[in-house]
Amino acid sequence: MQRLAGRVGAGIAARREKVQARVKERPWLYAGICAGAFLVASVIAAPFVKAHLQAIAVLDLVANKPVPWALQKSIAHPVKTDELTLPTSNGPVPARMYTPTDMPDAPALIVLHGVHHLGMNEPRLIAFATAMSSCGIRVLTPELPDIKDYHVGANSIATIGDATKWMAERNVPRRTGNESATPMSFAPVGVMGLSFSGGLSLLAAASPQYRPYFRFVFAIGSQDEMLRVAQYYRTGEDAEPSGGEELLPPHEYGALVLEYENLEDFVPKQDLAPLRAVLRAHLYEEPANEKAAMALLNPQQAAEAKQLMDTTSATTREMLAKDEVKHVQDMAGVSPHGHLATLTTPVYLLHGEGDNIIPAAETQWMAAELPHQTLQAELISPVLSHLDLDGHGPGAWDQLKLVHFFALILHAAEGR
Incomplete structure (x- = not known):
């Protein structure tokens, strides 16, 4: 055994000497191999490094923080905006396109606003779309009329799907003359949905009619099952897939949106307009x-107004419970739950750990249902609340994880 080990050791030493001799004879060859390997590694890594630098800059801009000088070049594309009108099955809707002026044919991303009366003119949305476009991405922000009017309804699913189809048909790279005879008629685009729009985007992507036009869906702070979210507004509890409960006092906003949406269920007909x-x-x-x-x-x-505003009172919660029963089917129609198991569109899920409008357990439910190959990334972050970067006490590691997550989105959006 010792003699065998000796022969093996001698063989290894001999081969090492031969390699060293060859290096001495042809140092240029081995230097070239090493340089080539380094170059290949650099080429492979460069897009990811760039995406991470851009992610830091974008998050700083959205948080109204100064972007470090060293990162400013990563978001240096000048941006122009164009006001558009998109044809949809629910009628024409306004939209805004953010385009890097030096990259008119840049890859496209759709960003959908949440439940807010300013719609596509919401300042945080404008800041985010501008920042993303400065990275070299065309960003389309369509108006969702129902969502803008605090109505989370199934009509918005078609509006999202139609807007995605419209953008996909304009996401085709310009022909150079060297392509095949049959040009592409569309190129799928990534869709980023904020709050309830994220859940509706998943439903649009699950529809056979719209599925081909989605490159990926990025849902931030979104619902899985609307009924469960509505119950959370009454109880402060949201069930988790693990069998536990997420306990977090709900923001009054959620219950008030439900009251506003179905006000006829809460007050007499003659009081609807003033209330x-x-x-x-x-x-x-x-x-x-x-x-x-x-x-x-x-x-x-x-007295009715005072009662509605007190979303924590037993009387108001009883009215909300009755309203849930009445609208079970409507809420199922805007819930991704039960529609994700066969989804083939890549999905990215992000949620604020302290979200008290749509609790983070909703993202856990979506992640549990999505096929492994479909779910690209999931992050529940203390850096976020609902849609704001104002989480309490996040550490450096939490911030790095959020940067990495956004880098994944940027890298996915820049592909085509």
Whole structure:
């Protein structure tokens, strides 16, 4: 055995000497091989390094932080905007295109606003779309009329699908004359949905009618099952796939949106208009208009308004519970739950750990149902609340994970 080990050791030493001799004879060859290997590795890694630098810069811009000088070149593309009107099955909708002026044929990404009365003009959305476009991406922000009016309905699924198809048909690289005789008629695009729009985007991607036009779906702070979210607004509890419960006091916003959406279930018909004006002003965060609308109410209407605003009272929660029963089917129609197991579109899921509008357990449910090959990445981050970068006490590791997650999105969006 010792002699065998000796022969093996001698053989290895002999081969090492031969290699060293060859290196001495032809150092240029081995230097070239090493340089080539380094170059290949650099080429492979470069897009990922670039995406991470861009992710840091984008997150700084969205958080209203100064971008470090060393990163400014990564988001140096000047951006122009164009106001558009998109044809959809629900009628024409306004949209805005953000285009890098030096890359008019850049890869495309659709960013969908959440439930907010400013729609595509919401300042945070504008800042994000501009930042993403400065990375070399065309960004389309369509208006979702129902979502803008605080109505999470199935009509928006078709609007999202139609907008995605429209953009995919304009995401085809320009022909240079060297392509095959049959040109591409469309190129799928990534779709990023904020809040409830993320869940609706998943439903659009699951539809055979729209599936081919989706490159990926990126859902931020989105619902899996609307009924479960509605129940959370009453109880402060959201079940987790593991069998546990997420316990977090809900923001009043969620319950108020449900009341506003189905106000006819909460107040007499003759009180609808004046009470809708009060709720609208409250949701729009317009205190002067809310005060003016309240001043127009009679005593009975004022009592009804006070009751609706108190989303923690037993009476209001009882009304919300009855409303859930009445709209079970409607809520199922805007819930990805049960539609994800056969989804083939790549999916990225991001949720704020402290989200008290749509609890993070919803992302856990989606991740549990999605096929392994479909779910590209999932992150529940303490850096985020609902859609804002204002989480409490995130550490450096949490921030790095969020940067890496956004780098994955940028890398996916820049492909075509």
